[in-house]
Amino acid sequence: MPSFVPTSADTLEDQRLYTSARLVEVACLDCLARVGVKKNSEHHTSIQWTAEARGHCPELNRRTGGRDFQPACRRLVASIEAAARDGQVPIGAEDGY
């Protein structure tokens, strides 16, 4: 069976919950990037960038594409860890999101 477009309004609410609920803004300690962060546990991390934030990251902008394009920026990762330690990012999930 094929699939794609939601046929229920509840699905739109699910999309919102899973993609944007609980995102907390975290500023990078080394550049002007500000990203949305969610942590369901100490080890789980979700990072939502915007085009504006992406434009600020010198580390990612240095990458040339192909295979080395995707790995995380270590400075941002360190900034998120610091924010989590400071209690700025709550740790723990709601109902699976």
Added chain:
Amino acid sequence: MESSTRMLDHGTPPERFARGWHCLGLADSFRDGTPHRVEAFGGQLVVWEDTQGNLNVLDGYCRHMGGDLTQGTVKGDEIACPFHDWRWGGDGKCKQIPYARRVPLRARTQRYPVVIRNDQLLVWHDVEGSEPDLEILPPVLPGLDEGLYTPWTWEVVPITDSHCRELIDNVVDMAHFYYVHFSFPTSFRNVFEGTVATQYMESKGRPDKAGGYGSPDLFLKSEATYFGPAYMINWLEVDYKGFETEVVLINCHIPTGPDSFTLQYGITVKKPEGIDDDTAAYISKKYAKMFGEGFLQDVHIWKNKVPVQNPLLCEEDGPVYQLRRWYEQFYVDRADVQPEMVDRFEFEVDTTKANEYWQEEVAENLRLRAEQEASGEAPEGADDAENPQIMSGT
């Protein structure tokens, strides 16, 4: 029915096929002077090599009276229709109608721009008819042209009753690697950005499903990236009892209809130092067989599941919604691509709880097996010897 009952939203099918580069197969497989038929995008394509060595791809049906060009003949640089011998060039124009005084000016058919990349024939598909976007081609694999890798083994598997998004969903599906492919994913990350989506995974084989490559001695480091909607390169570092092999798996597909696609996968192995070509080719074939069986495990699930537009997730699941949001960019007009479809997104799954549970389950399975063996019964899972123990990317 209680209002709190969770309902499955099956959604409605997309009305188009994805925009992007699609791989039709190994380029050399089309170089024999005959027309080849490739089912694609709800119809069929004709592929042939001209006298210059270029590969050409056109819609498979003649614009005159609908003759099947794939059953025609290559004449010079053109494909000739078996019905009335109309001759079509690789640029999509009718070059000659031998029985006619002149060719109608409007005699142009659908052509698909092609690129040869990593020995494979890629075509550009876009319902909006845009120029091919060379910027988003999959990267060239270093060392391939220099002969550092074994020749490709290449397999083609038609899949019916499933939309190709089922295949894409695997990019974020951490837990199925344990249940469907019998491995422990110990580390699992995703990054999506622009037209690229990656899964990083580290895993090891399940000892309770041992056989073949399955073993607690087997470790796998995998980096699997979709370059566009239909072409994945999976870089794999396999460590088996300290013997390291570098494997490259291509996992690509061509949509053929609203709920069918053709899966193709290719394997090449970096020739280990001190190993002759025949042995390297043998290793490559072994891996191809293993991944082939892995795909069949997926196919069995796809064929029997229902589509679900509103998956219900737990904390240990990957970012299905974000991946689908990324994937949707290929199904809307360029002008309708939203920032959130292409904005960078990173995700790391916490595999701790899952692996604690799985280790216990596997330990229990091993204990039961030992008991059965001690009592002389055939151990359960003895027929699992054929199952691949490592699977990645999909």
